[in-house]
Amino acid sequence: xxxxxxxxxxxxxxxxxxxxxxxxxxxxxxxxxDAKKQMEYFCAENPKDxxxxxxxxxxxxxxxxxAACEGEAEPDRKYEFKDSKN
Amino acid sequence: xxxQRHIGVHMSDEEYKMCDPAEVAAFRSPVPTQVVSxxxxxxxxxTAQQRQVEELIKEMGDKQAKRYNIPRRQFLASAxxxxxxxxxxxxxxxxIFDVSEAEAANMDAAMDRKSRFKGQFIFDxxxxxxxxxxxxxxxxxxxxxxxxAKVNPNIGSAPMSLSRYKMDNYLKEIFLDSETTVSLLSxxxxxxxxxxLISNDAIQSACxxxxxxxxxxxxxxxxxxxxxxxxxMDEVDRAIAxxxxxxxxxxxxxxxxxxxKYAWSLDDEKLMYPFYEKAIKSGINTICIHxxxxxxxxxxxxxxxxxxATVQDLGKAAKDWPQMNFVIYHSALRPWLADQPDAxxxxxxxxxxxxxxxxxxxxxxxxxxxxxxxxxxxTFASTAVTMPRFxxxxxxxLVNLMGADHVVWGSDxxxxxxxxxxxxxxxxxxxxxxxxKAQGWKxxxxxxxxxxxxxxxxxNSARLYKIDPVKVAADIRPWDNDTIAKIKADYLAxxxxxxxxxxxxxxxxxxxx
Numbered sequence: 001x002x003x004x005x006x007x008x009x010x011x012x013x014x015x016x017x018x019x020x021x022x023x024x025x026x027x028x029x030x031x032x033x034d035a036k037k038q039m040e041y042f043c044a045e046n047p048k049d050x051x052x053x054x055x056x057x058x059x060x061x062x063x064x065x066x067a068a069c070e071g072e073a074e075p076d077r078k079y080e081f082k083d084s085k086n
Numbered sequence: 087x088x089x090q091r092h093i094g095v096h097m098s099d100e101e102y103k104m105c106d107p108a109e110v111a112a113f114r115s116p117v118p119t120q121v122v123s124x125x126x127x128x129x130x131x132x133t134a135q136q137r138q139v140e141e142l143i144k145e146m147g148d149k150q151a152k153r154y155n156i157p158r159r160q161f162l163a164s165a166x167x168x169x170x171x172x173x174x175x176x177x178x179x180x181x182i183f184d185v186s187e188a189e190a191a192n193m194d195a196a197m198d199r200k201s202r203f204k205g206q207f208i209f210d211x212x213x214x215x216x217x218x219x220x221x222x223x224x225x226x227x228x229x230x231x232x233x234x235a236k237v238n239p240n241i242g243s244a245p246m247s248l249s250r251y252k253m254d255n256y257l258k259e260i261f262l263d264s265e266t267t268v269s270l271l272s273x274x275x276x277x278x279x280x281x282x283l284i285s286n287d288a289i290q291s292a293c294x295x296x297x298x299x300x301x302x303x304x305x306x307x308x309x310x311x312x313x314x315x316x317x318x319m320d321e322v323d324r325a326i327a328x329x330x331x332x333x334x335x336x337x338x339x340x341x342x343x344x345x346x347k348y349a350w351s352l353d354d355e356k357l358m359y360p361f362y363e364k365a366i367k368s369g370i371n372t373i374c375i376h377x378x379x380x381x382x383x384x385x386x387x388x389x390x391x392x393x394x395a396t397v398q399d400l401g402k403a404a405k406d407w408p409q410m411n412f413v414i415y416h417s418a419l420r421p422w423l424a425d426q427p428d429a430x431x432x433x434x435x436x437x438x439x440x441x442x443x444x445x446x447x448x449x450x451x452x453x454x455x456x457x458x459x460x461x462x463x464x465t466f467a468s469t470a471v472t473m474p475r476f477x478x479x480x481x482x483x484l485v486n487l488m489g490a491d492h493v494v495w496g497s498d499x500x501x502x503x504x505x506x507x508x509x510x511x512x513x514x515x516x517x518x519x520x521x522x523k524a525q526g527w528k529x530x531x532x533x534x535x536x537x538x539x540x541x542x543x544x545x546n547s548a549r550l551y552k553i554d555p556v557k558v559a560a561d562i563r564p565w566d567n568d569t570i571a572k573i574k575a576d577y578l579a580x581x582x583x584x585x586x587x588x589x590x591x592x593x594x595x596x597x598x599x
Contacts, residue, residue, distance in 0.1 A: 026347065027390075028314075028347040028348070028349070029340075029345050029346055029347040029349070029390060029391055030345065030389050030390020030391055031390060033389075034345075034389035034390030034391075035345075035389070035390070037386045037387075037389040038344075038345045038386075038387060038388065038389055038390075040386070041383065041386045041387040042344065042345075042387060056276055056277065056278045056281050056341065056343045056344045057343050057344030057345070057387075058344075059277075059278055059344070060277045060278070060341060060344035060345050060346060060347075061344065061345055063277070063347075064345055064347065067347065073347075076315060076316050077279060077315065077316075078315060078316055078317055079275055079279075079282070079310070079312040079315050079318065079321060080321075081217075081282070081285040081287075081288075
């Protein structure tokens with residue numbers, strides 16, 4: 001019974017963004033200020049400079065803002081492929 | 087023709103609107119007459135000098151094609167056509183490439199020169215192809231871009247395929263259309279897993295297939311490691327036990343295309359030192375690290391993470407782990423596409439500094455280490471096209487500060503089509519005398535098959551990857567008679583050489599009136 005409860009808690013933890021306490025913001029990709037700069041650069045509608053990304057970079061930046069400013073971080077992923085032969 | 091947006095593409099919609107697909111828009115020159123982007127960064131518009139080169143190639147190609155009574159495109163696909171392109175570049179940029187008028191004017195002379203390089207051992211230290219089930223997100227991005235760019239009015243009805251970046255085309259471009267002897271297949275991680283290029287298992291599986299088919303060792307493979315990912319060391323252990331890669335590949339920046347939460351440092355003792363210990367014990371003691379390749383405004387774009395793209399973490403790690411070999415991909419050159427090549431060259435001419443590449447070049451002396459190598463993938467290709475003099479300075483500095491035995495060849499194929507034009511450019515590249523004098527350098531690059539270039543092209547990697555030097559130096563090498571060699575001979579006998587596509591995959595900036 002106790003094990004089952006743990007499994008439920010773990011499943012919930014991996015199914016939704018991890019909400020951290022205010023003093024536990026995830027700043028691995030930069031501080032809140034850094035992440036905002038990243039987002040401004042990569043998600044700008046009318047970029048003037050080189051290397052303005054869509055997709056991965058803008059997505060990264062948005063997630064970094066959430067993690068660093070709002071304490072809302074996605075769980076870390078393993079580097080693994082569903083079909084390891086591909 | 088369908089136009090594809092390939093893996094790793096992350097230019098913005100606005101940037102894509104300013105680009106045409108290289109495979110349909112670029113003049114089919116033997117060497118690109120403007121920068122071809124792999125999608126990581128916005129390609130430079132064709133400069134006035136590059137336009138001049140293009141016009142010269144057309145003019146000279148027309149003249150020679152008429153003499154031989156063949157189409158210009160066919161002439162430009164020949165060895166003499168390749169020589170014509172370098173001759174045109176010399177006329178515009180100054181005498182950087184070793185090429186004669188006779189080669190461009192005479193197909194026999196061009197073929198004579200080409201035959202001199204027969205048997206040169208060329209090890210391409212950085213190559214890629216994508217997994218068959220590469221995710222749909224990139225494909226959707228392609229559609230969006232192609233529609234916006236109006237390059238294919240039938241985009242909605244035509245099937246789309248990423249086949250040009252897949253294994254069969256990789257084999258053609260690298261082993262049939264170029265003189266590459268052995269390739270090293272790599273992969274890459276991204277924060278968004280839908281961008282992951284290919285699995286570590288698939289890399290090894292491809293190597294086994296190719297080598298079994300060929301009967302020789304033609305392809306070697308990496309295992310990508312992802313420090314800071316949970317359980318990353320489990321994959322290290324699995325690779326050692328099951329996959330047996332020849333070396334490791336990783337990205338201290340975490341994700342090459344965007345600011346990542348998985349950035350890390352080579353000299354992080356707690357994170358990396360247990361790995362080095364395992365790597366050495368396993369005998370897989372070479373690690374290839376992506377460094378450099380940042381946008382001009384990197385302090386904003388990669389705020390809080392860009393430091394991981396520099397080599398500030400390399401010296402201590404290399405000193406602490408002398409049994410490890412650290413191969414620094416892209417030679418840590420900061421600008422992927424020299425967006426201000428004139429300014430970068432001017433800075434070099436002023437103080438001898440090339441952003442981040444010079445930092446790499448100074449590490450051996452500064453830290454007293456000999457286990458650090460510079461690799462040339464993408465950075466050679468982009469600088470050779472934009473500013474040959476800068477390219478000569480960049481390669482010259484690596485050779486003179488690190489030693490010719492610490493620079494390794496890489497083309498970052500198959501993003502740019504066949505790497506043959508890059509091979510030709512390196513064979514012909516020389517450091518101008520005034521740079522040699524100003525920098526006080528002693529070592530010139532020399533002949534295309536001379537000591538320095540033979541080391542760069544393959545002998546250094548042969549040493550790193552324990553390829554039998556007797557086989558490499560033999561008059562008749564294993565690769566000269568293997569199955570791939572036989573297929574290539576048949577391919578060439580059926581016009582494969584003159585049929586070289588001169589196609590570059592990726593994007594070029596739209597031409598302005």
